[in-house]
Amino acid sequence: MRRYADIIIDISHEAVDRVFQYAVPWELISDIDIGDEVIVPFGRGDTERKGYVTGFSDETSYDESKIKEIIGKSDTISINKRFIKLAFWIKTNFGGTMIQALKTVLPVKEKIKAQEKKTVIFKASMDDVEAIRAKYVKSRSSAKLRLFNELIEEKALPFEIVRDKLHISSVTLKSLEKDGVIEIISEQEYRQVAQYASAKDIGFELNEYQLSAIEAVAGDFEKGISNTYLLYGVTGSGKTEVYIECIRRVVASGKQAIMLIPEIALTYQTVKRFRRVFGDRVTILHSKLSKGEKYDQYLRVTRGEVDVVIGPRSALFVPFERLGLIVIDEEHESSYKSDKLPAFHAREVAEYIAKDSGASLLLGSATPSVTSFYRARRGEIKLISLPERAGAGELAEVELTDLREELKKGNRTPFGAVLKRRIEDALAANEQVMLFINRRGFESSISCRSCGEVITCPHCDVALTLHGRSKLICHYCGFEIGYTKKCPACGAEHLAGFKMGTEKLVELTEKTFPGARVLRMDTDTVRRKDGHEEILEKFALHEADILVGTQMIVKGHDFANVTVMGIMLADMSLNDADYMAAERTFELLTQAAGRAGRADKKGYVVIQTYRPDHYSIVNAMKQDYDAFFGEEIAYREMLGFPPAYHMLGILVTSEKEAYADALALNIADHIKREFASEDRRVKVIGPGTSIISKINDVFRRVVYVRHTEHRNLVEIKDEMEAVLEKKGLPSHARIMFDFDPVRTL
Numbered sequence: 001m002r003r004y005a006d007i008i009i010d011i012s013h014e015a016v017d018r019v020f021q022y023a024v025p026w027e028l029i030s031d032i033d034i035g036d037e038v039i040v041p042f043g044r045g046d047t048e049r050k051g052y053v054t055g056f057s058d059e060t061s062y063d064e065s066k067i068k069e070i071i072g073k074s075d076t077i078s079i080n081k082r083f084i085k086l087a088f089w090i091k092t093n094f095g096g097t098m099i100q101a102l103k104t105v106l107p108v109k110e111k112i113k114a115q116e117k118k119t120v121i122f123k124a125s126m127d128d129v130e131a132i133r134a135k136y137v138k139s140r141s142s143a144k145l146r147l148f149n150e151l152i153e154e155k156a157l158p159f160e161i162v163r164d165k166l167h168i169s170s171v172t173l174k175s176l177e178k179d180g181v182i183e184i185i186s187e188q189e190y191r192q193v194a195q196y197a198s199a200k201d202i203g204f205e206l207n208e209y210q211l212s213a214i215e216a217v218a219g220d221f222e223k224g225i226s227n228t229y230l231l232y233g234v235t236g237s238g239k240t241e242v243y244i245e246c247i248r249r250v251v252a253s254g255k256q257a258i259m260l261i262p263e264i265a266l267t268y269q270t271v272k273r274f275r276r277v278f279g280d281r282v283t284i285l286h287s288k289l290s291k292g293e294k295y296d297q298y299l300r301v302t303r304g305e306v307d308v309v310i311g312p313r314s315a316l317f318v319p320f321e322r323l324g325l326i327v328i329d330e331e332h333e334s335s336y337k338s339d340k341l342p343a344f345h346a347r348e349v350a351e352y353i354a355k356d357s358g359a360s361l362l363l364g365s366a367t368p369s370v371t372s373f374y375r376a377r378r379g380e381i382k383l384i385s386l387p388e389r390a391g392a393g394e395l396a397e398v399e400l401t402d403l404r405e406e407l408k409k410g411n412r413t414p415f416g417a418v419l420k421r422r423i424e425d426a427l428a429a430n431e432q433v434m435l436f437i438n439r440r441g442f443e444s445s446i447s448c449r450s451c452g453e454v455i456t457c458p459h460c461d462v463a464l465t466l467h468g469r470s471k472l473i474c475h476y477c478g479f480e481i482g483y484t485k486k487c488p489a490c491g492a493e494h495l496a497g498f499k500m501g502t503e504k505l506v507e508l509t510e511k512t513f514p515g516a517r518v519l520r521m522d523t524d525t526v527r528r529k530d531g532h533e534e535i536l537e538k539f540a541l542h543e544a545d546i547l548v549g550t551q552m553i554v555k556g557h558d559f560a561n562v563t564v565m566g567i568m569l570a571d572m573s574l575n576d577a578d579y580m581a582a583e584r585t586f587e588l589l590t591q592a593a594g595r596a597g598r599a600d601k602k603g604y605v606v607i608q609t610y611r612p613d614h615y616s617i618v619n620a621m622k623q624d625y626d627a628f629f630g631e632e633i634a635y636r637e638m639l640g641f642p643p644a645y646h647m648l649g650i651l652v653t654s655e656k657e658a659y660a661d662a663l664a665l666n667i668a669d670h671i672k673r674e675f676a677s678e679d680r681r682v683k684v685i686g687p688g689t690s691i692i693s694k695i696n697d698v699f700r701r702v703v704y705v706r707h708t709e710h711r712n713l714v715e716i717k718d719e720m721e722a723v724l725e726k727k728g729l730p731s732h733a734r735i736m737f738d739f740d741p742v743r744t745l
Contacts, residue, residue, distance in 0.1 A: 004060050007051040023069045035084035037074040052084050054098050095737030096342035105317045112295035117189035118159030122151035124181045143172045190296040213242045213384045218249040230376045231364040233386025235594020239364045243327045251307045255324025259310045262333035278308050285311040313346035323357040326350045331363035334742040343738040367587040371643040396596040396603030398621045403610045419566045419606040426564045433546045436592045437568040450492035452610035465577045478688040506548050521549035554592040563603050565596040570609035578744045579641045582616040586628050589620035642740045648705040648713040649745045655732040657699040664701035681707050691744045702745045
């Protein structure tokens with residue numbers, strides 16, 4: 001039996017759009033592996049080209065007589081092999097095609113023309129100055145004379161000054177060059193992406209907990225021990241200082257580091273602090289950079305001019321050859337999970353990259369993900385704690401407002417009495433306020449404005465979702481009931497969704513606090529390239545008194561003058577039809593509470609909610625993660641949700657509703673028949689309607705599969721991919737696999 005290799009020619013994204021199949025010579029079958037560089041005949045002239053192996057098969061769909069054979073294996077060990085192996089691992093563990101995985105992990109998509117810095121230099125002998133000047137005066141060459149006189153004084157001028165300010169034409173410059181009076185030199189100039197003012201490193205005093213944490217990570221690294229660590233520290237405990245010092249020691253040993261942050265909004269403050277320590281040896285990579293800026297930064301990395309890269313999850317794929325440490329700040333954030341194929345999680349990919357590179361992985365959070373804390377409790381990763389705030393700051397005082405009581409008193413404004421008073425006091429003292437409203441909750445989930453009851457599924461304990469005007473449906477098991485406006489708990493006819501957003505809140509804030517300068521920060525206001533930085537810098541410079549925003553204002557920002565944080569609708573995310581709703585709510589509230597009282601001023605956090613007794617809100621108010629984790633993990637274990645079980649979501653989409661229904665049913669039946677009948681731990685839920693049943697006239701159906709072992713779900717995914725490939729899907733249908741989804745599909 002012959003063996004065939006799937007090969008991409010060279011490494012360019014044009015080549016990645018197609019894989020070519022070659023026969024593997026018998027003598028090379030045991031020597032060639034995924035990612036290996038090989039030499040192959042290519043094109044009509046069989047020109048020898050480099051290629052990279054991306055997969056193998058025992059059969060071909062082409063005419064076997066026309067299949068060419070691999071010439072040989074290259075001895076080159078390049079970073080490309082690591083990326084191809086990584087792409088193969090991602091495809092295997094998260095689904096999607098090899099092409100999709102390659103496009104995810106390979107660096108810059110196309111070569112960009114270098115940006116040049118031109119300088120005009122005076123070359124004539126000083127002995128000839130008067131003769132040259134007389135010549136230009138006599139010939140009335142005013143442009144030449146103008147530039148000549150400037151260069152006698154300056155000796156060198158930037159090309160832009162010569163062209164735009166002195167108005168010297170290219171014809172004049174060529175003539176001067178020909179006469180030997182000037183020389184124009186060109187140097188490559190990188191497009192700058194991190195021009196934040198950076199004072200010299202003034203150092204910082206570390207407390208005993210920070211020193212212990214640094215020694216645990218950097219100390220292990222210096223002993224040749226690489227590990228995965230979870231740094232669990234209360235808000236304001238100085239996690240960033242720990243990251244910086246660990247990275248500094250790793251870099252001092254000749255290694256490189258990647259610092260992941262969950263959102264571009266955090267780039268400004270993070271880079272500012274890192275540049276004080278690492279200067280120009282640190283850079284950033286994120287989606288708001290231009291193609292040229294991205295290309296230049298990758299070029300700097302490949303030339304060894306960068307030690308530290310900061311950015312969101314895509315920064316994981318920077319081509320470092322001496323990687324020593326990966327840090328994932330706010331590791332609990334759902335933005336680390338890709339919402340496109342392949343649906344990988346940066347935390348898991350980082351762990352693979354770290355092991356493959358012999359590097360360490362440091363996860364950090366004030367509210368660790370239940371998954372990471374569960375692993376730490378089981379001893380799979382090393383837990384490090386920072387139990388106290390660093391410096392003079394103390395945890396803010398947290399106050400709770402029951403919005404049901406405010407409603408009874410006739411208060412229909414967004415501001416409860418306590419929050420209104422705290423804001424007025426802060427403004428009078430020339431202090432600043434942040435107001436957080438969480439827009440992640442779905443408007444179609446229903447709660448009672450009288451008693452706070454959320455209508456939930458009796459089988460899954462997640463919020464039911466309103467479909468049309470008559471049905472409430474569970475998107476996990478398909479349970480449904482009719483919808484009426486009467487609350488089943490208290491009988492009041494106050495069932496409704498909530499429709500306030502940041503824009504409305506800004507309008508009401510300005511009306512309630514006339515004279516206060518209000519800024520808004522959400523996806524609409526940060527669309528421009530530097531939108532995040534502009535808003536944050538204005539607020540930092542106290543050009544605004546109140547900052548209203550979504551989640552992006554509660555993550556990692558440090559404003560010394562903020563003394564009040566108002567959390568407008570704390571229970572909104574509890575209404576998500578999602579098993580992670582309580583975890584997400586606890587994280588957001590705890591992170592938000594940590595923004596107030598960061599310096600030596602007393603801080604106040606006011607949590608406004610219709611559900612003051614929910615355990616996520618009670619424990620967030622006390623900032624008691626351990627108590628929250630205890631209740632949450634009991635719930636997950638009882639209902640079989642991650643991390644107690646692993647879960648595979650299979651999303652079926654089609655432009656034809658009947659086909660989507662039939663295909664989802666066939667997938668569920670096949671898994672039940674082939675896997676669930678033999679292994680009782682395989683639980684198949686569905687098929688059901690996706691949380692958004694139709695997008696752009698494409699119908700969406702979902703099947704969930706649960707098992708205690710991730711590898712068993714990978715096996716099920718592999719089986720379904722093989723079955724569907726053999727059967728073939730029509731052009732109007734798609735399948736997406738999502739392991740341990742962080743959002744309801």
